[in-house]
Amino acid sequence: MFTKPSRKLLAPLAAAASLTLLATACAESERDEGGQEAPFVFGSAGDIKSLDPFLANDGETFRYSRQVFQTLLEHESGGSEIVGGLAEDWEQSEDGTVWTFHLRDGVVFHDGDELDAEAVCANFDRWHNLSGPWQSSNNSYYWQAIFGGFAENEDEALPESRYVSCEATDELTAVITITEYSSIFPGGFSLAAFGIMSPSTLEAIADAEITGEEGNYSLPDYTRTPGTVAGTGPFTVEEWNRDQAEVTLKRFDDYWGDTAGFETMILRAIPDENARRQALEAGDIHGYDLVAPADVEPLVEAGFQVPTRDVFNVLYLAYQQETNEALAELEVRQALAHAVDRQRIVDTILPEGGEVATQFHPDTLDGWSPDVTTYEYDPERAEELLEEAGHADLTIDFCYPTEVTRPYMPAPRDIFDVISADLEAVGVTVEAKSYEWTEYIGRTDSGECSLYLLGWTGDYNDAYNFIGTWFAVQNDAWGMDEPELFDAMAEASSNPDQEERIAAYQELNEQIMEILPGLPISSSPPSIAFAANVEPPAVSPLTQENFAEGSWKE
């Protein structure tokens, strides 16, 4: 659709180049005389939503934006430790409300602007001062998740903003002040949604408006057409072909760190997991994410590289206590927990290396407790408990998502099928309901499903990112009211002392598993696949791969 005039002039050259390319299609890593290198094509599960990550809350947009924009803090390559990003290092005040970031020197944006503290603060101030449709949670999900509200909240339901100010104390020092400490910091500063854009970009988009109604927003042009947004990442965004669902990234040669191994990287959306695998096998793409567990072995045998990420997720069966009164009874919740053969799900459906989860976050996180109450697979006990509760003939609706795989949930339909068969085996009548992913999220969030499958991959290394997401306040997704738990959660989260906080988390985990708001099913390591001739980037448990680390094998 969008063509730069210069490309037209280059057309004959490009044609010649691609002819050669076709001739050497089998050896894609080879460079041809034109100096052009074959692009690295990665099959993603969906198209990106916006070029500006601030507006997004989905993994595919963030996979793209992490290559183009950078955040103040990052996670270590291949791990979950927080390290410096655009900020070389940082300090927090005693009470955890003042964060001082010492920026890297010599960082330039794609458009030539230089990174300084003013630029960082301009970004934060912009977000803080957004108004109108920008304040819809559809358009600023992560801002609201971390900082609560805006400078001027237009919706009374929004909490007061946690953000106070950002000051550039010197050229390379930005000081961000927040109202109170929360364990979401410093992890919050690493979220891809808070990718720093250049001052020129900010100027250009200052008047950009979101039009349309709730649920039917039309995003401003700069989020759709490359050319306006500029970050500091190892790649620049070259083209977003929306009808092909394809984003083309180019190596940014003035990147402050090691320049990217690939000259060109293309993210191409292939929603179907089978199609992704076939595309890799056919050589159409050179890597893809969300590999089905069953495909791992055949791919490895066929010579593909299928690195496995560390476990950093949890899959759970949620009990919504309001839609089905029986679920408000502890015995029923326990009965359902005993009824499900979680080991079988782990053994037969989840990828190798998965484990039955005993609590609502993986054991790789501090705060995991070895002493939580466990619920063994025991159908007889389940039946007894149901009998005791007077719900021997329980009927319950059970939702699962269709046409989707998540890192923690490879085959939702099969997992549903196994659980529902287990439940039926102890006398529960299951009414199946399936929804497409976005609709599913909406319905489960608003508490329309009594039982449903969902999970979470951590954004950063803190237990609160898991349990705090669900059990910090009364909400429709769970429909449970446990004020004590909520209070304890708030207290733990606002404790700046690392050790005390972790001990509190352990207690919280024990408490949660007593209450049993849902059944944690598993934590499993998701895989990602690459062609044999690719030197893949270090895989990240947080699914935050930095593709600049990848390159063609010599």
Place this chain on the structure above:
Amino acid sequence: MTTTPSSQNLPGDPGTAVPAEAGGDGRTPLLGRRAAKVDRLAELMGERADDGHGAGVWRTAFRRLRRSPMAISGAVIVALFLLVALFAPLIAPYSATSQAWGNEVFPNQNVFVGPRAENWLGLDNLGRDQFSRMVVGARQTLLVGVVATLVGFCAGALLGGSAGAAAVLGGRRGAWYDNAVMRVIDMMLALPTLLLAVTVAALVGPSLTTVMLAVGIAQVPIFARLLRGAMISQGSRDYVLAARALGVRKRRIALAHILPNSLGPVIVQSTLTLATAIIDAAALSYLGLGNPDPSFPEWGTMLADAQRFLSSAPQLAVYPALAIIVTALGFTLLGEAMREALDPKLRK
């Protein structure tokens, strides 16, 4: 999708309907007079039956069917399918939903269990007996096909029948009504059946009922057109003219004479629609608009669900695929053979 224009002009059998009418008569003078009219009509019909084909078209058609290999193979397949579907609970050795062998299959490691002594077709991806699922699935598939066809048949017959009757007998207002109905029908025909079904299904949300409704509704315009066409062609027949000349009431002509004689092509179409319904139902399942409960065996759902194992355990997809293809083929063969047998143009 399987209709051809020639199917719209199939004549029914003029000889079957009327003699039955001639029976109950002669009680009151009024009835007697009407009976006399009917008798005269029957006489006319008798003459018709005499001059042309002697035995009824149906009987000749049946004779032809018995000799047609197409019809026989179709009938055998359909009969087998019906038997399996009707006696599914007796045939299936195990429960179709119990994951009794759940610990023997590991889809995450591509470990599947193929045919063996206790499970004739092996196990499915969750350790259920595939043979039992296929057998019980036949029943669901039949249900979907029959209900969908019935929906299409009934609604289509109502629309098309009324339009046809109005066109033949209704005069100017009838023609207007016919025109209006046919506009709607044409519009519905404009939408490919599958798309029509998809929109209906997307509207109501995924369930087995949705599939049946959606596929059925998609068939309505075809049935309506067919019946109307047949009725109009019957309407110009001599016996209808004769009946009108004799002053038989219009409703009676339409219901007792034109309609029964026009049903031939519609019945043939029903057979073909069963095939289409089964295939379209499978497509809807693939689109995720089918039964949300995956444990419930239905061939379309099973096929759609097993696609992902096509390279590692192709049999899981191939069994239901073959079953669908063969069953649809059976109905199509039978329907096509019936159409050929009834169509004088194709008769040789």
Place this chain on the structure above:
Amino acid sequence: MLRFLVRRTLQLIPTLGGLSILLFVWLQRLPGGPEYALLPDDATPEQREQMRRSLGLEEPIAVQYLTFLRRILQGDLGTSLQTGRPVLEEFLTRFPATFELSVTAMAIAVSVGLPLGYLAARRRGGVLDFAAVGGSLLGICTPVFFLAFVLKVVFSEGLGLFPSAFRLSPGLSRTELSGFVVLDGLRTGELDVVWDALLHLALPGVALASIPLAVIVRMTRASVLEVLDEDYVRTADAKGLHRSTVRTRHVMRNAMLPVVTSIGLLTGSLFAGAVLTESVFAFPGIGSFVYVATQTRDYPVLTGFILVIAAMYVLINLLVDISYSLLDPRVRAQ
């Protein structure tokens, strides 16, 4: 001829009017009304109220209909819930892909179907006839998506002859004049692009062609059989004309009449088939977009798709009528 065209075009108006009413009713029938369909489930009552107002749902029904009609006529099919872009725009950017795929499929179906149907009829009862009839029945009875999968597994995954997805190999550089990849390639002389695009079109094209092919074979066969029995073919033979003359001028020209109609109808149904085929081959056309829309119940897209298909069907019908009148002088005379 011109008068015929004008007359036929005028006759479309009531049809299109009927369609718009049907669509309007459809939208009204959406669960809870259009504002529910167009808003997320957790929308507040105020938002719904606002949506109702902005959709003009407070107005009398006739006014609503006229508004609806005006919007359609202006090409406003609403905004996609998935992408937030106007539905028409989404369709237009994806149209070239689906168009190329449909043309490929139709080209396969026609170029194979017509000769095969003719030969089957000519050798009625022979092996070829049996194979053609059996094959076409099989084609009709095989679920398209399954066929597509099998093709992909065998020819792409297994034999590696064709790519499994997309319209073009990623990163293939080409001069972009329009969305029509093949046409552009031919115009600019980038034959590698053309070849690459054709390779990508092959498998989905065959899968999509399966049903039209089957129908065309059967239609052609039946039609040719009928025509072969016609007196004028006997006349032509009695005149001692060359076989080829008899075949083209006397048999095919007449036999084509019903086939042309069905080709028209099939072209309309191709777009529905594209929903299945494109999704299997990740072919970035209208089909896969609508596939996602059915998943996400993107009502504006679904409604828009129906409208586009119906409009296309009407257009195709017009084309069929025109070609029919070119082929059959009797129609012109009416």
Place this chain on the structure above:
Amino acid sequence: MSNGTPLLAVEELSVVFGGRGSDEVRAVDGVSFTLNEGKVTGLVGESGCGKSVTSLALMGLLPSRGVRIGGSAVMRLPEGETDLLRLPARRMRDLRGSQLAMIFQDPLSSLNPVVPIGVQVTEILRRHRRMGGSAAAKEAAVLLDRVGIPDPTRRLREYPHQLSGGMRQRALIAMAVACRPRVMIADEPTTALDVTIQAQILELLKELVTEEGTALLMITHDLGVVAGLCDDINVLYAGRAVESAPRGPLFAEPAHPYTIGLLGSVPRLDAPRGEPLTPIRGSVNDNIAWTDGCAFAPRCDRYAAECLEGPPPLVPAGDGHTHRCVDPAEEETE
């Protein structure tokens, strides 16, 4: 005139349908007759008696499969005598239309509805007389004029449905005579026409035969046509000739009861008023195989036991008069 040279001698022609599993049907069984230059030979009988099959067999227009043809049909051609029944298909195609032409029963269905009359006339000229486009068009106009179609150049551009029934038949005749064939077969050429047109067409045929010296085989069920046109007459029943004679003797002294029956079923102006027509009982279907006896026996008034004692032989009755009856009528009509 009466002494024309024989152009086509048909000997013992037989046509058998079916076989291999299904029942055999002997449609034509040992029929012999000769067509002479400038003469009209009639083939008379009820529908289903085998007259049309005879004509198709001579033209080589019967399907090749499922049909067995026996006997010979030797035609005198410029290059010598040739048995039409043994000629390869390609050679036969050359003869058809040029040396051997046919006029069919239903002029509407015998003309290709979608091709202009002009093309249908010129194609035969281009094929057999190797004429170029404009020459053929000119000749076609001459031909149409010759067969009495007014304003021929305009008619050439028209389609069959634009012509009247009589004109269509004239057009067909024009095609038949286009290459001045030696032998012409007219299969019920007037049945589908109005009575007044019938007479005109017959007059035209007679004229052409006389002027061109063509041998005409006139196939009809209509004795009126036979009486007015034919020089020699063959009466066919159930595939066999039951009586052959020149026109005079046949009408004067019919020998076979079937011939008598046929003559009796025709209303005659000169018959006394009030005298009933005498229809033949039953229908053609009520017969027995010739091998078992006289096929006409079940319908015959004079049926006797000897009729079933085997096939009745063809008996000469002098003056070129033959019949196939064991108990022929003798001078009864006098």
